[in-house]
Amino acid sequence: MPFLPSRIISKPPAKISQALKKLLILSGLLATLLAPLAGWSQAPYYQPQPNYSAINPGGSPYDRYTTYQISARYTAALPLGDFKNYIDQASVRGFTLTGEWMFPNNVSVGAQVGYQAFTQRLPRAVYPLSDGSDLSAVQTRTFTATPIQLIGKYHLGPSSAAFRPYVQVGAGGSLTENISYYGTLSEGGKGFRFAANAAVGTRLLFGKKGNFGADLSVGYQHISANFDYVKTYSALTGSVGVVYRWW
Amino acid sequence: MKTIKNRFLKTAALLLTTLSVGLVACDRDPVDDLSPEDSQVFITNHDRTVNFATFKTFAIVDSVTILSNERDARPSATSRDLALIARIAENLRNRGYVQVARTEKPDLGLNVSIISNTYVGVVNNNPYGGGYGGGNWGGGFGGGFYYPPSYSYYQVSDNYWYTEAIDLKNPVTGQGGQPQLKVIWNAEIRGDGIFDTVSTNRIVDAVFAQSDYFKTTR
Numbered sequence: 373m374p375f376l377p378s379r380i381i382s383k384p385p386a387k388i389s390q391a392l393k394k395l396l397i398l399s400g401l402l403a404t405l406l407a408p409l410a411g412w413s414q415a416p417y418y419q420p421q422p423n424y425s426a427i428n429p430g431g432s433p434y435d436r437y438t439t440y441q442i443s444a445r446y447t448a449a450l451p452l453g454d455f456k457n458y459i460d461q462a463s464v465r466g467f468t469l470t471g472e473w474m475f476p477n478n479v480s481v482g483a484q485v486g487y488q489a490f491t492q493r494l495p496r497a498v499y500p501l502s503d504g505s506d507l508s509a510v511q512t513r514t515f516t517a518t519p520i521q522l523i524g525k526y527h528l529g530p531s532s533a534a535f536r537p538y539v540q541v542g543a544g545g546s547l548t549e550n551i552s553y554y555g556t557l558s559e560g561g562k563g564f565r566f567a568a569n570a571a572v573g574t575r576l577l578f579g580k581k582g583n584f585g586a587d588l589s590v591g592y593q594h595i596s597a598n599f600d601y602v603k604t605y606s607a608l609t610g611s612v613g614v615v616y617r618w619w
Numbered sequence: 620m621k622t623i624k625n626r627f628l629k630t631a632a633l634l635l636t637t638l639s640v641g642l643v644a645c646d647r648d649p650v651d652d653l654s655p656e657d658s659q660v661f662i663t664n665h666d667r668t669v670n671f672a673t674f675k676t677f678a679i680v681d682s683v684t685i686l687s688n689e690r691d692a693r694p695s696a697t698s699r700d701l702a703l704i705a706r707i708a709e710n711l712r713n714r715g716y717v718q719v720a721r722t723e724k725p726d727l728g729l730n731v732s733i734i735s736n737t738y739v740g741v742v743n744n745n746p747y748g749g750g751y752g753g754g755n756w757g758g759g760f761g762g763g764f765y766y767p768p769s770y771s772y773y774q775v776s777d778n779y780w781y782t783e784a785i786d787l788k789n790p791v792t793g794q795g796g797q798p799q800l801k802v803i804w805n806a807e808i809r810g811d812g813i814f815d816t817v818s819t820n821r822i823v824d825a826v827f828a829q830s831d832y833f834k835t836t837r
Contacts (some may be wrong), residue, residue: 491649496657498829501662503664504664504667505662505663505664506662506663506664506829506830507660507661507662508660508661508662508825508829509659509660509661510653510657510658512649512650512653514649551649553649553650554660555650555653555657555658555659555660555809555810556650556653556658556660556809556810556811557660557809
């Protein structure tokens with residue numbers, strides 16, 4: 373079969389030892405950078421007292437100590453820039469998980485893991501292949517990103533404000549996959565790529581002394597994808613979800 | 620000291636677990652909702668140095684050859700196979716070619732095959748796992764995280780129609796001075812439902828529709 377196309381074949385998932393290596397480096401960095409901030413080894417530890425408010429009438433521990441906050445959010449994304457030429461439909465399949473150390477001085481740092489999946493189907497068309505073949509198929513374009521990032525936030529207002537807006541920046545890597553399916557035949561790539569984000573949002577605390585709240589944010593995501601189909605991924609994201617804080 | 624550390628670790632572990640469960644749940648097959656018709660792929664190619672109008676007659680095989688990576692080639696002549704052969708011949712006649720017997724020195728010869736290959740492989744279901752374990756986070760946390768090894772075996776059957784047109788008029792001299800015949804056009808039909816009789820006419824017409832250069836004048 374002299375004209376069999378060589379580029380389009382179904383393959384088992386490729387090994388990504390390169391991505392693993394980068395993950396290792398990233399997790400190492402994360403541990404090294406954040407361990408001292410959390411005071412894991414030497415910082416004094418606050419032992420909760422049974423009648424705390426009686427002996428500390430004026431203060432909240434959130435104003436005086438480094439505390440913790442996690443959030444889980446549903447995330448939707450709208451393609452921007454060059455990425456929009458490949459997929460212009462919004463992604464409604466996504467989430468964002470964040471864990472942070474909240475410092476008393478309105479700053480927080482942490483890690484964020486996200487997931488966003490885009491799919492777009494194109495009606496049947498004939499595509500010329502590099503070997504001279506003509507391929508007629510229904511094309512399904514997909515882009516999936518799992519960014520793992522270090523983030524920093526600056527919060528406005530007191531630590532237990534009902535409405536506490538913030539600005540956020542972050543950078544890290546993303547497990548990224550970009551595949552175009554022609555019928556059920558697939559072509560594309562996957563790998564660990566540089567990722568960055570910026571966002572503005574707000575936390576809405578359910579009760580001044582409460583642990584739970586809501587989080588709303590809009591942001592911008594960038595991934596230096598560098599695949600055959602998608603070179604640069606950029607998207608406008610919107611997130612809504614729940615926040616839990618403790619000390 | 621220990622309590623807070625453990626509490627944070629528990630939360631972190633919980634986050635990671637939720638994440639992996641979430642990822643698996645979200646990672647559905649993007650093409651499993653394709654109808655059989657939409658899943659079909661037609662791939663054609665031709666020799667661009669050839670003028671298809673220089674050929675006037677053709678002959679076509681009387682049975683389909685099943686080519687497999689596990690068995691010797693064998694002929695097949697079910698009603699479906701014969702219907703497909705007839706449809707190819709009909710398309711060629713509509714393009715101006717005259718069908719003749721194989722003994723009447725046709726200009727073109729048409730082969731029709733089913734390629735049936737089977738592959739077996741192994742896949743690691745946890746390609747990203749283990750990244751946290753080795754000496755970094757895991758080291759600081761005592762035991763680290765444990766990722767159970769998870770492997771699956773899969774078998775892929777790749778079955779598709781393959782047809783080609785051979786130039787019988789102009790044999791070329793190949794390596795070692797042996798005369799060779801040149802394939803000047805071929806077509807692959809892949810996807811779901813391609814071996815159902817109801818699809819036969821449509822899938823054959825589809826490959827000719829995208830090969831508009833394949834025609835002659837009487």
